[in-house]
Every structure is written in C-alpha cells, then in structure tokens.
Amino acid sequence: MLDKVIVGSEEWCAFPELNIPTIKARVDSGAKTSALHAINIVPFVKNEEDWVKFDVNPIQSNTRTVIHCEAPLVDKRIVKSSSGYREKRYVIKSEIKVGELSWDVELTLTNRDSMGFRMLLGREAMSGRILVDPEQKYLLGQPTAEKLKEYYEKNEEVRTGLRIGLLASNPELYSNKRIMEAGEARGHEMHFLNLKYCYMKLDADTPEIHYRGGRVLNDFDAVIPRIRPSMTFYGCALTRHFEALKVYCLNSATAITQSRDKLYSLQLLLNNGIDIPTTGFANSPLDTNDLIKMVGGSPLIVKLLEGTQGKGVVLAETKKAAESVINAFKSLNANILVQEFIKEADGKDIRLFVIDGKVVASIQREALPGEFRANIHLGGTASIIKATVEERRIAIKAAKAMNLKVAGVDIIRSAKGPLLLEVNSSPGLEGIEGATEKDIAAEMIRAIEKNFKMVR
Incomplete structure (x- = not known):
C-alpha cells in the first residue's frame, strides 16, 4: 500500500505512443475498464496484423483540435456504460503517463461527447498502482494555461477539403469503409454518422441535427446517405433535415424514398419509357387466377413490396x-407484386453502377449451380461485362427518372430485349470493385466535389 501513488478524482495524463501529450481524465474506481474518446474509428491491416486508426478531440466541446492516432488492435469487446447501454468497442493497449508514473493500460475506444471527460481511468488500470482520494483533484499537477494554449494551437487543423458525413449504420461494412478511405485519400474530413445516434431539432429559426452527446452536425458540407432498408423512414427524415440545412446530399431523401417503394418506382420507370418484366398488383386475393394470367402464368415471381x-x-x-x-x-395483409419469370436469362442479371449521370462500371451476376434467381440477384458470382449501348442508356435514364446521383441499376436480358428489374439507392461496392478493379468509392467522392461547387 505504501508503494501506491495517491491521485485525485480528476487528473491530467498523457499517452506518448499515441502522441497525446495531455488529456484530462476522470479517475473512477466504480468503472471496470478505461475508455478514451475516439471518432472516425477504422480498423485496418498493417504488416499482416490488425490495427485501428482513430481521431481524438482531447478538449471537451472542441472539434478543431484533432490528433490522428493508430494502434494495434487487442480485442473487440461488449462494454456496458453507466447508463446501461451496451456497445461493441475496439480495444487497444498503450502506455499511460500520470505524473511521473507510467505503465501500459487497455483502453476501449468510444465517442465520449456526452461525458464530461475525454478519458476515463477504470479500476483495472489502477490495480496495484494508485489509490484515489475522491475529495482531491490534480494531485500530480496540471499543465499551465500557456502550455495548453501552445498545445491546442499546434494541433488545430486547418481545413483544406470538404467536411463529409457518411450517414449509415455499420462502419465495418466494406462499402462504408471504402467510402471513408476514398474521402480521406482525396483530402477531405470524413465522419461516420451512425443513424441511430442522430436526432433532430425542428425549429423555424434554428433547426439542428445533433449526434449522441449533443454534438451539433450543422457544419457539414456534404452527406452521403447509405440507409439500410429497415431504417428508411428515419434515415430519410434525417437526410431531409440535412437538405433543409443546405447540406449537399449525394442522394436526396425524396429519391431514396421513391426508390424503396417498389410499386411506385416501377410506375415511375414505366412513365419514363423504361421496360420492365410484366408485373401485376392487387389488393384482393379473390382475383388470384386473373392476376396469374396477367403476367403470363406460371412459373412466376412473387415479391413483397417491403422486401x-x-x-x-x-x-x-x-x-x-x-x-x-x-x-x-394476402392472409397476412402483406402487399405483394407478381411478376413474369424470365427463363431465358438463365440465372444471370447485370448490375450497372451509375454515378452523376454516367455508367462507371458494370458486372454480370450469376447464381451458383443449383440456385434459382427470381429475376433478382440473390448471390453467386460476379464477373466484368461490357454493357450494351442500350443497357447503358436504360441505366442512365432510370437513375435520372428516380433522381438518384448514385444508383445500382439491375437489368435482365430477355427475348424482348433488356428489362429493368430494380434501382438501388445504396448499392454495395464490394462485388463491383472486386470484379472490375475500379475505384468506385473515389468516383462517389468526385461527384460530391463536382456537385458541391455547383450548389455553391
């Protein structure tokens, strides 16, 4: 016990290996693990080992002071916060220095905007080394105002690129990681914005979008919405709010909403002269026989509108x-479409990736042996293919009809010619980048750069 150092409930510490010379920490023996404030957390591989890179804003309520960090990844762990919220966090190990004392600690990385301290020192890190006097603060000293000012100014970033938010749900998804990497490679400040952590203030004078902990998101130049189907309603509401704040959105909320409505999107495409497989829709099951005849009889495809x-x-x-x-x-009150089955397609379709009115890549997707493909891609293999002039024209026309700047347009080759199956407002990048070896993510960032100038 005599060998242990007495510290207060708040102390200044440093992380030399992370190039963090000073950060204020809450010393809390009630917390098991230690946590460091981190944003833009991205896992990557370095020298065949798992690493993680992240940004630290060491000063509360100050996003201009940024330290770019990277460290070997130790673990991914479920951590329960003091409010009862369970979160999967990346875990790193780094040297901590408190006064003259230094040792290695495990740190979980998480956004601590909602907390009073950017660093939490838990009891696992204290064990055998320090004792806490909860009535005292800064027993091991604190930096002078001059030192802090010198440090803050040195780490303040001067923005040269755009401030771009990626509005999505899963930062580990291949497409999302690639977009973040592409934006950073082109000199932009990229932020992953988890849909579930965003909330809105609707007000005639001062509308705002906030992020977990109260961080205001009104200062973005552009946002890339990549909204999973289950979050369409809320994601589009957020996108509309960004648009109201004059933030450029790569795909608008209106375009995303109509692309997710299968029936409306097909009607919109037909109204723009784009052919689709013959499709039927009915509310009553009493006319099932005529509905089946309408699309050419069996075999046929049945699609849930919400699917x-x-x-x-x-x-x-x-x-x-x-x-x-x-x-x-129908007995479940589910809205469905019935659609003719294009047998001659032989389990193949074509995905054309359209960005800002141009087809930037195209692939053919084929089902694995023994699988069936119901006029829609269900898996299998992808290979590069040269789309015909007509197929490219249809893809561009479809994206324009839906008012989408970024779209994955799925076409099937039939005896009647190319038919459009679906227009996807959040198309995945992994299959098409892997097959074509094209940097589709960079093309998306270039579209923002071009259109951002136009809207300004």
Whole structure:
C-alpha cells in the first residue's frame, strides 16, 4: 500500500505512443475498464496484423483540435456504460503517463461527447498502482494555461477539403469503409454518422441535427446517405433535415424514398419509357387466377413490396404453388407484386453502377449451380461485362427518372430485349470493385466535389 501513488478524482495524463501529450481524465474506481474518446474509428491491416486508426478531440466541446492516432488492435469487446447501454468497442493497449508514473493500460475506444471527460481511468488500470482520494483533484499537477494554449494551437487543423458525413449504420461494412478511405485519400474530413445516434431539432429559426452527446452536425458540407432498408423512414427524415440545412446530399431523401417503394418506382420507370418484366398488383386475393394470367402464368415471381435485395422473393413454379403463395401473403395483409419469370436469362442479371449521370462500371451476376434467381440477384458470382449501348442508356435514364446521383441499376436480358428489374439507392461496392478493379468509392467522392461547387 505504501508503494501506491495517491491521485485525485480528476487528473491530467498523457499517452506518448499515441502522441497525446495531455488529456484530462476522470479517475473512477466504480468503472471496470478505461475508455478514451475516439471518432472516425477504422480498423485496418498493417504488416499482416490488425490495427485501428482513430481521431481524438482531447478538449471537451472542441472539434478543431484533432490528433490522428493508430494502434494495434487487442480485442473487440461488449462494454456496458453507466447508463446501461451496451456497445461493441475496439480495444487497444498503450502506455499511460500520470505524473511521473507510467505503465501500459487497455483502453476501449468510444465517442465520449456526452461525458464530461475525454478519458476515463477504470479500476483495472489502477490495480496495484494508485489509490484515489475522491475529495482531491490534480494531485500530480496540471499543465499551465500557456502550455495548453501552445498545445491546442499546434494541433488545430486547418481545413483544406470538404467536411463529409457518411450517414449509415455499420462502419465495418466494406462499402462504408471504402467510402471513408476514398474521402480521406482525396483530402477531405470524413465522419461516420451512425443513424441511430442522430436526432433532430425542428425549429423555424434554428433547426439542428445533433449526434449522441449533443454534438451539433450543422457544419457539414456534404452527406452521403447509405440507409439500410429497415431504417428508411428515419434515415430519410434525417437526410431531409440535412437538405433543409443546405447540406449537399449525394442522394436526396425524396429519391431514396421513391426508390424503396417498389410499386411506385416501377410506375415511375414505366412513365419514363423504361421496360420492365410484366408485373401485376392487387389488393384482393379473390382475383388470384386473373392476376396469374396477367403476367403470363406460371412459373412466376412473387415479391413483397417491403422486401429488398432478394429478400421476400419467391419463385412459384406451378399455378397451384402461385395461388398458395399469393393467398398466404394476402392472409397476412402483406402487399405483394407478381411478376413474369424470365427463363431465358438463365440465372444471370447485370448490375450497372451509375454515378452523376454516367455508367462507371458494370458486372454480370450469376447464381451458383443449383440456385434459382427470381429475376433478382440473390448471390453467386460476379464477373466484368461490357454493357450494351442500350443497357447503358436504360441505366442512365432510370437513375435520372428516380433522381438518384448514385444508383445500382439491375437489368435482365430477355427475348424482348433488356428489362429493368430494380434501382438501388445504396448499392454495395464490394462485388463491383472486386470484379472490375475500379475505384468506385473515389468516383462517389468526385461527384460530391463536382456537385458541391455547383450548389455553391
């Protein structure tokens, strides 16, 4: 006990290996693990080992002072906060220096904007080394105002690129990681904005978007919405609010909303002279037989209107099977489409990636042997293909009809010619980048650069 150092409930510490010369910490024996404030957390591989890079704003309520850090990844761990919220966090190990004392500690990385301190020192890190006097503060000293000012000014970033937010749900998704990397490579300040952590202030004079902990997001130049289907309503509400704040959105909320409505999007495409497989829609199951005849009989496809990317899609190979599936869905009050099955496509479709009115890449997708493809991509392999002039024209026209700056347009080759299947407002990058070896993420960032100048 005599060998232990007595510290106060608040102390200044440093992390030499992370180039953090000073940061104020809350010393809390009630917390098991230690936590460091971190944003823009991105895992990567270095020398065949897992690492993580992240940014630290060491001063509370100051986003201009930024330290770029990277460290070997020790673990990914579920941590329960004092408010009961459970979160998966990256864990690193780094040397900490408190006064003249230094040792290695494990740190979980998390956004601590909502907390009073950028650093939390938990009991696992204190064990065997320090004792806490909760009535005291800064027993091991604190930097002078002059030192802090010198340090702050040295680490204040001068913005040269755009401040771009990626509005999505999963920072570890290949597409999201690639977009973050591409933006940073082109000199922009990239921020991953988790949909669930955003909330809005609707006010005629001072509308705002806030992030977990109260951070205001009104100072973004552009936002890239990549909204998962289950979050369409809330994600589009956030996108509309960014648009109201004059933040340039790569895809607008209106365009995303209509692309997610299968029936409306097909009607919109037809109104713009774009051919689709013959499709039927009905509210009542009493006319099932005529509905089946309408699309050419069996086999046929049954699609849930709320489904997407292959989910909620059934191939009915016989008339009896079609009647059973349609009636089963109708008994659940589910809205469905029935669609002719394009047999001659032989389990293949074409994905054309459209950015800012141009087809930047195209691939052919083919089902694995034994799988069926219900006029929609369900998996399998992807290979590079040269799309025809007509297919490129259809893809560009479809994206324009939906008013999408970024779109994945799916086309199927039939005996009647190319038919449009679906327009995706958040197309994945992994398959098309892997097959074509093109930097699609960089093309998306270039579209922002071009259009940002136009809207300004």
